[in-house]
Amino acid sequence: MGDHRAKEALFDVLVEAARALGNGRRAELVDVLAQGERSVEELAGEIRQSVANTSQHLQRLLRAGVITSRRSGTRIYYSLAGPAVERLWRALRETAEAHAGALGALASSYLGDRASLSTISRDELQGRLKQGDVVVLDVRPRTEYDAAHIPGALSVPVDDLKARLRQIPEGRDIVAYCRGSYCVYADDAVRELSDDGRRAMRLEEGFPEWRAAGLPVESAT
Amino acid sequence: MGDHRAKEALFDVLVEAARALGNGRRAELVDVLAQGERSVEELAGEIRQSVANTSQHLQRLLRAGVITSRRSGTRIYYSLAGPAVERLWRALRETAEAHAGALGALASSYLGDRASLSTISRDELQGRLKQGDVVVLDVRPRTEYDAAHIPGALSVPVDDLKARLRQIPEGRDIVAYCRGSYCVYADDAVRELSDDGRRAMRLEEGFPEWRAAGLPVESAT
DNA sequence: TTCTTATTCAAGTAGGTTCTTGAATAACAC
DNA sequence: GTGTTATTCAAGAACCTACTTGAATAAGAA
Numbered sequence: 001m002g003d004h005r006a007k008e009a010l011f012d013v014l015v016e017a018a019r020a021l022g023n024g025r026r027a028e029l030v031d032v033l034a035q036g037e038r039s040v041e042e043l044a045g046e047i048r049q050s051v052a053n054t055s056q057h058l059q060r061l062l063r064a065g066v067i068t069s070r071r072s073g074t075r076i077y078y079s080l081a082g083p084a085v086e087r088l089w090r091a092l093r094e095t096a097e098a099h100a101g102a103l104g105a106l107a108s109s110y111l112g113d114r115a116s117l118s119t120i121s122r123d124e125l126q127g128r129l130k131q132g133d134v135v136v137l138d139v140r141p142r143t144e145y146d147a148a149h150i151p152g153a154l155s156v157p158v159d160d161l162k163a164r165l166r167q168i169p170e171g172r173d174i175v176a177y178c179r180g181s182y183c184v185y186a187d188d189a190v191r192e193l194s195d196d197g198r199r200a201m202r203l204e205e206g207f208p209e210w211r212a213a214g215l216p217v218e219s220a221t
Numbered sequence: 222m223g224d225h226r227a228k229e230a231l232f233d234v235l236v237e238a239a240r241a242l243g244n245g246r247r248a249e250l251v252d253v254l255a256q257g258e259r260s261v262e263e264l265a266g267e268i269r270q271s272v273a274n275t276s277q278h279l280q281r282l283l284r285a286g287v288i289t290s291r292r293s294g295t296r297i298y299y300s301l302a303g304p305a306v307e308r309l310w311r312a313l314r315e316t317a318e319a320h321a322g323a324l325g326a327l328a329s330s331y332l333g334d335r336a337s338l339s340t341i342s343r344d345e346l347q348g349r350l351k352q353g354d355v356v357v358l359d360v361r362p363r364t365e366y367d368a369a370h371i372p373g374a375l376s377v378p379v380d381d382l383k384a385r386l387r388q389i390p391e392g393r394d395i396v397a398y399c400r401g402s403y404c405v406y407a408d409d410a411v412r413e414l415s416d417d418g419r420r421a422m423r424l425e426e427g428f429p430e431w432r433a434a435g436l437p438v439e440s441a442t
Numbered sequence: 443t444t445c446t447t448a449t450t451c452a453a454g455t456a457g458g459t460t461c462t463t464g465a466a467t468a469a470c471a472c
Numbered sequence: 473g474t475g476t477t478a479t480t481c482a483a484g485a486a487c488c489t490a491c492t493t494g495a496a497t498a499a500g501a502a
Contacts, residue, residue: 065320
């Protein structure tokens with residue numbers, strides 16, 4: 001009774017995952033890893049940091065149990081430790097959104113005038129997929145599409161979109177999706193498609209939320 | 222495109238709630254505030270820290286949008302900012318449990334031989350409440366019971382239990398509950414009741430989880 | 443007004459975090 | 473073995489955190 005040392009030690013440990021996620025660069029890493037495993041060098045490119053620094057951030061996440069690693073030849077691939085981590089990252093974003101405060105201004109400075117783009121919810125997309133009157137574009141990098149994607153989606157990484165506009169089936173509306181609400185790939189794609197005269201909209205959330213909702217996914221064979 | 226400054230700033234903000242929760246003492250504060258609002262002095266007592274230090278921790282949580290405050294006379298009462306925060310705190314505990322690593326040893330050093338105590342799930346308790354063959358004890362401090370409790374529960378703060386053993390209705394099993402899985406009040410109560418020859422068990426989770434599940438609650442009038 | 447109580451502020455110290463740079467490993471190819 | 477590539481380690485500079493102490497506010501009571 002009253003062993004407050006033990007209580008403090010217990011809460012200090014409970015909180016380790018929060019400290020690990022408590023850094024913008026590490027949060028970016030988690031956001032990318034939610035799409036599938038990646039090597040250190042790829043991750044360093046994604047977060048625009050040196051390889052050494054990225055490696056150190058990864059060790060921190062590893063020690064906190066947020067990610068796991070596997071070696072393959074000279075590369076080491078990191079991935080999220082499990083679904084609890086995805087829930088944690090989602091809860092964190094939702095808390096920030098509920099608070100809003102500083103978030104609004106920053107989000108619009110990064111995300112631009114997202115309000116002017118049409119969107120579609122997960123449920124609506126499911127309905128339209130059954131009717132088959134929609135083309136779904138996965139605009140994430142090819143690796144992430146290969147790891148897992150919405151069944152029937154075409155892989156058109158946003159950087160290739162301009163060159164491949166003519167390959168996209170006509171006569172149907174287009175839905176683009178990417179990593180999640182704080183990813184701009186789908187926004188950029190929808191803008192580009194609209195400029196080309198197509199009816200295009202953005203899936204409100206990203207692929208991880210689709211999978212987390214228990215909806216079907218497909219992988220490259 | 223490519224404005225990585227804005228992206229970094231955005232993720233730095235998304236992560237503020239995690240930094241706020243990324244300290245054992247602040248996590249203890251959140252765990253207590255999940256039971257209802259409290260003044261600075263009460264909170265300082267709960268986490269065994271000086272009032273000045275507790276106040277500073279509270280300001281940090283406030284700035285991060287994790288809690289809110291209201292003044293009443295000379296006192297200031299703090300409470301959680303909303304349900305997103307409770308989900309965040311839960312996700313954090315679940316991540317720690319999934320990782321397990323250091324947690325196991327620390328938990329058992331603080332929680333003792335919890336494995337030897339009988340427990341009951343939320344669903345089971347709901348069933349037995351309908352049948353009315355069980356006495357429910359809220360063993361948290363009276364303030365927390367007053368703020369909200371499971372309908373029909375008796376308030377018997379764990380410190381008063383020994384003195385009030387004879388007042389607990391006989392002939393029915395007893396279920397004790399407290400703040401949550403990392404709170405020892407219900408364990409202590411179940412041990413004491415068992416020593417007294419009563420059939421007693423602990424509700425697996427605490428009051429906040431009961432409320433978060435949308436189950437009915439009752440407040441002091 | 444003065445006194446009291448609850449809370450916050452300010453300054454200081456010890457220790458932790460983030461990023462940089464350059465060297466050290468570790469697996470593989472030749 | 474040597475060379476090459478991916479990753480990690482080590483040390484250091486600039487900054488941030490957690491706690492302490494004592495003084496400053498702010499609301500209410502006398």
